[in-house]
Amino acid sequence: MEGRIINVNGKKLYIEYQKTFENKPTIVFLHDSLGCTQLWRDFPEKLVSQTECNVLVYDRLGYGKSFPMLTYERENNYMEQEADLLNDLLKELNINDIILFGHSDGGTIALIFAARYPEKVTATLCEAGHIFAEDITVKGVKDAFETYKTTNLPERLPKYHGDKVEMMVKAWTEIWLSDRFRSWNIECLLENITSPLLFIQGENDEYGTLDQVEKTISKVSGTAEKFIIPNIGHTPHKEIPDAVLQKSAEFINSIVKA
Numbered sequence: 001m002e003g004r005i006i007n008v009n010g011k012k013l014y015i016e017y018q019k020t021f022e023n024k025p026t027i028v029f030l031h032d033s034l035g036c037t038q039l040w041r042d043f044p045e046k047l048v049s050q051t052e053c054n055v056l057v058y059d060r061l062g063y064g065k066s067f068p069m070l071t072y073e074r075e076n077n078y079m080e081q082e083a084d085l086l087n088d089l090l091k092e093l094n095i096n097d098i099i100l101f102g103h104s105d106g107g108t109i110a111l112i113f114a115a116r117y118p119e120k121v122t123a124t125l126c127e128a129g130h131i132f133a134e135d136i137t138v139k140g141v142k143d144a145f146e147t148y149k150t151t152n153l154p155e156r157l158p159k160y161h162g163d164k165v166e167m168m169v170k171a172w173t174e175i176w177l178s179d180r181f182r183s184w185n186i187e188c189l190l191e192n193i194t195s196p197l198l199f200i201q202g203e204n205d206e207y208g209t210l211d212q213v214e215k216t217i218s219k220v221s222g223t224a225e226k227f228i229i230p231n232i233g234h235t236p237h238k239e240i241p242d243a244v245l246q247k248s249a250e251f252i253n254s255i256v257k258a
Contacts, residue, residue, distance in 0.1 A: 001016040001057070003015065003016045003037070005065070006089070006093075008089050008092055009085070011061050011067070011085065012061075012066065013058055013061060013066045013067075014037065014064055014065035014066045015056065015057070015059075016037055016056070016057045017055070017056045018048075019054045020052075020054060021053060024053050024054055024256065025053050025098055025123075026095050026097065027044070027047060027051070027053045027055050027099045027100075027101055028058075028095075028098050028101070029106075030086075030100065030102035030103065030109050030110050031063065031064075031105075031106050032106055032128075033105045034144075034157070034168070036063045036064025036065070036160050037058060037064050038064060039064075039160060043237050043238075044101075046245055047101070047249060047252075050249035050253075051252045051253055051256065053099060053252065056093070058089065061085070062164055062167065062171065063161060063164070063168060065162075068164050069164075069167060072170040072174065073174075074171055074175040076181055076183075078175065079112055079186075080112055080116075082105075082109045082112075083109050086109065086113055087116075087117055087120075098120055098121055099122050099123045099125070099252060100114060100124045100125060101127070102127065103127045103128060103235070105129075105130075105172075108129040108130050108131070110124055111126055111189070111190070112186060112189060114192075115189040115192040116192070118193065118195060121195040122255060123195050123197075123198070123251070123252060124196070125197075125200065126216070127199075127244075128200070128235070128236070129199070129216075130212055131185065132185040132187065133176070133182050133183075133185075134208060134209060134211070134212070136206070136208060136209055137207050138182075139206075140207035140208075140234070141173055195222050196223045196224070196255055197217065197222060197223070197225070198227060198247070198251045200227045200236055200237075200244060201213050201226070201228055201236070202229050202231075202234060202239065203229060203230045203232060204231060205232075206234055207234050208234075210228065214226075225251075229244075
């Protein structure tokens with residue numbers, strides 16, 4: 001897919017958008033806290049080929065090939081803000097029927113979007129998302145930050161994010177490690193999710209317990225199912241891609257072709 005920069009309310013985002021199938025939803029991919037379009041590798045292409053849906057992959061502001069964020073400081077509702085920006089992006093592209101596939105922070109943004117804009121969402125796939133802050137999440141972020149400080153990760157990340165790496169890492173770690181974020185919780189939004197939901201999580205996820213999964217699927221208003229994978233961590237689509245692809249394609253096809 002060819003990429004381009006698009007201006008959304010003064011924010012310049014890098015997108016890859018391919019509309020091949022008329023009258024089919026667009027699968028929108030939402031990356032994690034250190035991710036970007038490029039780091040999805042061929043996963044979006046493979047899922048699209050198995051579902052015959054259109055596809056939108058983009059870099060959130062401050063990531064990948066999108067323009068830098070103005071400040072590393074984030075409010076507690078930064079993921080709600082991301083969901084609203086996605087809505088503005090979809091308006092700009094005239095996309096009104098989507099399937100969300102989000103990983104980690106992207107999974108949380110997918111849940112928030114599905115709750116705030118249910119009329120646009122055909123289905124939601126949340127991989128390793130969060131609906132509240134847990135001790136294990138804080139520990140995971142601390143460990144990741146320590147890895148950043150003590151390994152060659154700062155030399156590897158510019159390949160994907162250019163000169164935005166330091167601000168990107170600071171933005172992610174400072175909000176999640178702050179005292180004020182410990183009270184962050186979006187459970188009150190979940191009942192507004194009416195689209196079918198698939199929650200994917202590795203049993204050994206180092207950033208969240210299975211409480212994230214169980215509480216989410218128990219609170220949404222639409223149908224919901226979980227796909228818990230033994231001996232897998234925080235990135236199932238990279239650790240065991242074939243299984244995640246198969247399950248995701250089956251879930252999407254059962255809805256789109258129903």
